[in-house]
Amino acid sequence: MIKAAIMGYGTVGSGVYEVIKKNQVSINKKVGQELKVQYVLDLREFPGDPVMDVLTHDFEDIIKDDEVKIVAEVMGGLHPAYEFTKRCLEAGKSVCTSNKELVAEHGAELIRIAKDHQVNYLFEASVGGGIPIIRPLNSSLTADVIVEISGILNGTTNYMLTKMSREGLNYGDVLKEAQAKGYAELHPEADVEGWDACRKIAILTSLASGNQVDFHDIYTEGITKVTSEDFAYAKKMGCAIKLLAVSKKMGETYCAMVAPALVRKENPLYMVNDVFNAVCVEGNMLGASMFYGSGAGKLPTASAVAGDMVDAARHIGKVVTIFWNPEKLTLAPKEKMTHRFFVRMKSDAKDAKVFGDVEMIDAGIRREIGFLTPVMSEGEFEEKAKGLDIISMIRMEG
Amino acid sequence: MIKAAIMGYGTVGSGVYEVIKKNQVSINKKVGQELKVQYVLDLREFPGDPVMDVLTHDFEDIIKDDEVKIVAEVMGGLHPAYEFTKRCLEAGKSVCTSNKELVAEHGAELIRIAKDHQVNYLFEASVGGGIPIIRPLNSSLTADVIVEISGILNGTTNYMLTKMSREGLNYGDVLKEAQAKGYAELHPEADVEGWDACRKIAILTSLASGNQVDFHDIYTEGITKVTSEDFAYAKKMGCAIKLLAVSKKMGETYCAMVAPALVRKENPLYMVNDVFNAVCVEGNMLGASMFYGSGAGKLPTASAVAGDMVDAARHIGKVVTIFWNPEKLTLAPKEKMTHRFFVRMKSDAKDAKVFGDVEMIDAGIRREIGFLTPVMSEGEFEEKAKGLDIISMIRMEG
Numbered sequence: 001m002i003k004a005a006i007m008g009y010g011t012v013g014s015g016v017y018e019v020i021k022k023n024q025v026s027i028n029k030k031v032g033q034e035l036k037v038q039y040v041l042d043l044r045e046f047p048g049d050p051v052m053d054v055l056t057h058d059f060e061d062i063i064k065d066d067e068v069k070i071v072a073e074v075m076g077g078l079h080p081a082y083e084f085t086k087r088c089l090e091a092g093k094s095v096c097t098s099n100k101e102l103v104a105e106h107g108a109e110l111i112r113i114a115k116d117h118q119v120n121y122l123f124e125a126s127v128g129g130g131i132p133i134i135r136p137l138n139s140s141l142t143a144d145v146i147v148e149i150s151g152i153l154n155g156t157t158n159y160m161l162t163k164m165s166r167e168g169l170n171y172g173d174v175l176k177e178a179q180a181k182g183y184a185e186l187h188p189e190a191d192v193e194g195w196d197a198c199r200k201i202a203i204l205t206s207l208a209s210g211n212q213v214d215f216h217d218i219y220t221e222g223i224t225k226v227t228s229e230d231f232a233y234a235k236k237m238g239c240a241i242k243l244l245a246v247s248k249k250m251g252e253t254y255c256a257m258v259a260p261a262l263v264r265k266e267n268p269l270y271m272v273n274d275v276f277n278a279v280c281v282e283g284n285m286l287g288a289s290m291f292y293g294s295g296a297g298k299l300p301t302a303s304a305v306a307g308d309m310v311d312a313a314r315h316i317g318k319v320v321t322i323f324w325n326p327e328k329l330t331l332a333p334k335e336k337m338t339h340r341f342f343v344r345m346k347s348d349a350k351d352a353k354v355f356g357d358v359e360m361i362d363a364g365i366r367r368e369i370g371f372l373t374p375v376m377s378e379g380e381f382e383e384k385a386k387g388l389d390i391i392s393m394i395r396m397e398g
Numbered sequence: 399m400i401k402a403a404i405m406g407y408g409t410v411g412s413g414v415y416e417v418i419k420k421n422q423v424s425i426n427k428k429v430g431q432e433l434k435v436q437y438v439l440d441l442r443e444f445p446g447d448p449v450m451d452v453l454t455h456d457f458e459d460i461i462k463d464d465e466v467k468i469v470a471e472v473m474g475g476l477h478p479a480y481e482f483t484k485r486c487l488e489a490g491k492s493v494c495t496s497n498k499e500l501v502a503e504h505g506a507e508l509i510r511i512a513k514d515h516q517v518n519y520l521f522e523a524s525v526g527g528g529i530p531i532i533r534p535l536n537s538s539l540t541a542d543v544i545v546e547i548s549g550i551l552n553g554t555t556n557y558m559l560t561k562m563s564r565e566g567l568n569y570g571d572v573l574k575e576a577q578a579k580g581y582a583e584l585h586p587e588a589d590v591e592g593w594d595a596c597r598k599i600a601i602l603t604s605l606a607s608g609n610q611v612d613f614h615d616i617y618t619e620g621i622t623k624v625t626s627e628d629f630a631y632a633k634k635m636g637c638a639i640k641l642l643a644v645s646k647k648m649g650e651t652y653c654a655m656v657a658p659a660l661v662r663k664e665n666p667l668y669m670v671n672d673v674f675n676a677v678c679v680e681g682n683m684l685g686a687s688m689f690y691g692s693g694a695g696k697l698p699t700a701s702a703v704a705g706d707m708v709d710a711a712r713h714i715g716k717v718v719t720i721f722w723n724p725e726k727l728t729l730a731p732k733e734k735m736t737h738r739f740f741v742r743m744k745s746d747a748k749d750a751k752v753f754g755d756v757e758m759i760d761a762g763i764r765r766e767i768g769f770l771t772p773v774m775s776e777g778e779f780e781e782k783a784k785g786l787d788i789i790s791m792i793r794m795e796g
Binding site (some may be wrong): 021287293311 | 420540
């Protein structure tokens, strides 16, 4: 029997408990012995919930029990999750987490501490919820040099953009509706400003490069300025508008960005709608592959955490190699990224010529022009756009 | 330094050699030491090719070299691949393969032999070419009970069906064109009769259930009878026609089938076109996820084999758990599978009533009727269809 603990009995934590209870027989078979949840840590009480049998309010109960070999950290936030994780690893317990803030901030350090203590720090659930993407990147695509990663990594914003596209609604109305349905939080900034997607692309870029990417270095733009007029133009161009997190190899480093983007029908990300997430990975040998599924939600995320617990149980005493060193990767400056840019200006067509040979797009909106520039760098675009009366700009992907 | 050998210098074998040469620096970093190809085994000579430096015609050179710890078996076919693989594993060498025939036929046995000798038998490239699907099933989705797998697992037939759909061509013309382009073989039966997809769904069902599935037990129907008229009806229904390999959990076992199927727009498999492959996996907790990419081709397949070689190098002396026991799984009989059936008959509408409350489909084709039955079992359908003058029948998925 292998004993485990779950730290946090919120949405994901109660999901992990439910997944293990429900699939106990099949999980035990895959582990090769029983995986038993011995403790659930939460400060609250849950009267009438069977979890009361294993509930504790004291982290020390877990840390002092040498038989506990696996801990799921599903508390969220940086503190005390960081301190608890570190102490668990140092006490010889593997930790499995869905905590993207902590992984993005301290991933490399915690992986090193785990290795030093012959245990594992696993974080499949931190990106893409239930979609297996961390393990494929880490263990499957290892013969490839990763050339590009592009993903729809946030379910809330994808739900909102899908709704805007289908129903012609404005940002504000869609946000209200998403909040009413529980898809968006009362303080939705982490989602709508792109901060959540930013942490996730930082984690993926760290794994692709093998070095620590600081998410603060990644240019991040949310969806708050996307309007129904933008969607009218997008449809004219046969495109969807998606909040894309992109990371591209540039020489010996990567350049990463989170921003709304026009995605063409030919791109497999075009059809990723509603709360679904997807990640495209392009290797220099493999070409493109895509991983698609439920990027959030209680049970999909819990399934990924519990899958890591099975993996940790199979690797007691063995360290799973994770290629992520603490040395910081200096990202290439955003100004070097190249795209076509879709621009709306209060002007007439001849003013668009400053961007070169542009393609005019007519979506029937008066007193403005819309056009696509040729491919140019962000730096070049900024230079040319100086002093112009630009209403909005959206990058075109691929 | 870890020494490796490649058995077979055909399309995939030369690809593996190329991938390792090209990405040697990054592969060495991920392994933690140099991965060196010491031998390439092939009966032929390759004058002028740098492979001549490491070419051998004698398998004994590899087996006798105790320093060779990893062998890529990319010869294809059952013999001598089976004997060579067995001897390598027994000699303490891990084997990585793209050989789906061998994996489908002897997978469980070879995994057990590998385990007995503290080495690994890895076969990511045997299903879905470059798409990571074996490792996610085996190591990521372990907390879930797999409820359904459905996939487009053969690139040749998907290319042909895409072409038929887009250009309104007939099967025979598309086959000729695919053969001229090198996408289909001169003897195309393994692809067009569904045998290739059948072996692959047998492998996936074995991994989902943990027991050995005999591919001979899987009902398999190819694409040779699909006509341009079928596509006319499919378009009326807003569907694509795909060669689907499907495996569904039924009680304690699974029921599997390979056959052309109508796939609706809402299904993520709908947009999988040309030579691309994709696998949808539905877990009881996770919901649906999809893995998409290049299902065949020299470099994608070679990338998957080389990725397994990196994994084998990271696991020298450690066994990667693979949940696939030699006990045979008795599949549920095909007759128990349920779908809607699309039927074309030389008849008039009232004769369709034998199938119950059918939905008539008018694709403007004279002297026949086309209709969708309600959901019923294969057994029930066969019973009702007895003695009727049916032109064609295609199942509807999802």
